[in-house]
Amino acid sequence: MKQSILKVVILVLLVSTAFVISAGLNNAQGSRDQDSRTATIQAAPPEKTVEQVFKNIKVLNGTPQSQLYPVMRFMAASLGFQCGSCHVIKNGRGDFPADDKPEKQF
Numbered sequence: 001m002k003q004s005i006l007k008v009v010i011l012v013l014l015v016s017t018a019f020v021i022s023a024g025l026n027n028a029q030g031s032r033d034q035d036s037r038t039a040t041i042q043a044a045p046p047e048k049t050v051e052q053v054f055k056n057i058k059v060l061n062g063t064p065q066s067q068l069y070p071v072m073r074f075m076a077a078s079l080g081f082q083c084g085s086c087h088v089i090k091n092g093r094g095d096f097p098a099d100d101k102p103e104k105q106f
């Protein structure tokens, strides 16, 4: 009688160990999938630079294009300026490539 209880306990332990191991393997598989997704993202082409996207760039060459507006906002906020302090504003719209205002000159 005692021996058969022992057999049942061992069987239960074996089955639960198998579950734990298979769950572990599934997780490892999941993280491998994530690695291959990351590799795909890293293989994406590099972001365009500001001079590839904007018309009249002389200084910020090589800067990722997504950084142009943050740079402009940072510059404006640091100086207590508005966009129109350096850029020509015509009919309520900014003519950002224009170099007419001396404030835009470095």
Ligand code: HEC
Binding pocket: 053, 054, 055, 056, 057, 058, 059, 060, 061, 068, 069, 072, 073, 075, 076, 079, 081, 082, 083, 084, 085, 086, 087, 096, 097, 103, 104, 105, 106
């Ligand atoms: C202190 C002056 C200054 C302020 C304030 C400023 N800018 Fe600029 N901005 C410049 C200069 C200088 C350039 C040219 C950068 C270069 O040649 O690399 C430029 C370039 C740009 C360009 C690219 C134009 C092109 O096509 O060549 C955009 C768009 C722009 N600014 C938007 C803004 C916006 C929006 C704001 C307000 C949040 C702003 N700027 C505030 C000086 C300023």
